[in-house]
Amino acid sequence: MLEGQRIAFIGAGVMAEVLAAGLLRSKLVPPESILVSHYRDDRLEQLRQSLGVKGVRDNREAYTSADLTVLCVRPQAMPAVLEELRDVASADHLLISIAAGLPIRFYENRLPSGIPFIRAMPTFFAQIKMGTTGLSLNKDTTADHLALASRLFGTVSENVIVLPESEMDAFTTFGSTTTAAVYMLLDALITAGSLVGLRHQASHARAIEQVVAAARNVEATEKPPAQLMEELCTPGGVTVEGVKVLEERAVRGAAIDGVLAAMKRAVRLAKDAADA
Ligand SMILES: NC(=O)c1ccc[n+]([C@@H]2O[C@H](COP(=O)([O-])OP(=O)(O)OC[C@H]3O[C@@H](n4cnc5c(N)ncnc54)[C@H](OP(=O)(O)O)[C@@H]3O)[C@@H](O)[C@H]2O)c1
Known part of the structure; x- marks a missing residue:
């Protein structure tokens, strides 16, 4: 299911690295199908060397070059990132965010309607592939989107479960x-x-x-x-x-x-x- 997908991680920090490394370990996608974006060249170079993934400085380029995008910036950086993506966001592209505490409505209010979106909460133990990732889906997601996200987070957690969004903060x-x-x-x-x-x-x-x-x-x-x-x-x-x-x-x-x-x-x- 993830095979053949190009996956972008916007915000190449700790979690993006953990998720990209998990994907690579699983061998579901090759390094050339993973794209990370960051505004610092030294960080991109670091990830190119450690994981072999491609880095870009432009978040829009990362999004438009991929089939699915995972937003890995901290919550306070999210409004600026969504502003950049607003006019390239497409209903054919699954958008996932792992930011803690931001409700689905926060993204929907800032993006065009019809964007398939998943709020995900991977485990802190992703580096050791333990714990459970929780997913909450918006109304524009399909069973295929859920399968993609489950596969992706399955590479860094023992279980992946779907939760009503009302339970996500708890x-x-x-x-x-x-x-x-x-x-x-x-x-x-x-x-x-x-x-x-x-x-x-x-x-x-x-x-x-x-x-x-x-x-x-x-x-x-x-x-x-x-x-x-x-x-x-x-x-x-x-x-x-x-x-x-x-x-x-x-x-x-x-x-x-x-x-x-x-x-x-x-x-x-x-x-x-x-x-x-
Ligand atoms: N850490 C966890 O255990 C954990 C678990 C589940 C979910 N999360 C969520 O995961 C997200 C990332 O957490 P993290 O621990 O990986 O944080 P992090 O290491 O700070 O990663 C965020 C990265 O985004 C970069 N960034 C900031 N503004 C950006 C922009 N406009 N465009 C592109 N990149 C930008 C940051 O660069 P600079 O540092 O240079 O500003 C940093 O490298 C957070 O929203 C958090 O709530 C974290």
Whole structure:
């Protein structure tokens, strides 16, 4: 499905590189079918050398030379990019954006009508081909467009799912906040390991191992995490003593409040973007 397609990435930053590299690894498209655009020659040269892809300085040229385009600029750069594309945008060309927080309406308000458009949220773990990419489609997309996008993001994620756009901000925010929470917890646990006498390297390895194994265990047993925690804690034993302190310090409450605060901010930003 992606075979034979020319794919442009506008905004040749971190994510564009990750997506282009994933596509190349999958061997679905050759490097000469991938085009990246950026206003700095040194960045284009870097990508030409590392991935073998073609670079152009002009976003319009990237779009018009491709069959499908992925917008990879940050949300604040998006209005200028859409302004450049407005009079070349075509109903025959699938446009995808991975920008966080910008609703489909934001793009539709700035482009001619009838443009097939997909709002995509690839995973932060795209570099290691893990996690799930969420897609929300506008009314002008077809089953073929969905198949193209699924194939593309399938090269950098384990799963690709279609979401109603009303769920996209929660999907994005939950993903990023849970990741941050786990990183914070891991960091603290590694320090704790050193404090109880493990060498730093051992503490680091063991903390990662425990977090991965705990998640896999929830998945494999399909038991609620609270039940597994109860099974872990022998009455009057060592672990329950630690859990008591975690409860007193409201670790659960902090995790919930963190996600809710991030969601509040996401809703605010999405509203501002939609009104802009
Ligand atoms: N990072 C993630 O994990 C992640 C995950 C999912 C989605 N996203 C979304 O992906 C998008 C890109 O994120 P990123 O982390 O890849 O950011 P990034 O590294 O800053 O990439 C954006 C690139 O676009 C360039 N750029 C800025 N204005 C441009 C313009 N008018 N025309 C062409 N290129 C332009 C930037 O150049 P300069 O830096 O030189 O200005 C930069 O190289 C964001 O919208 C973000 O919300 C990111």
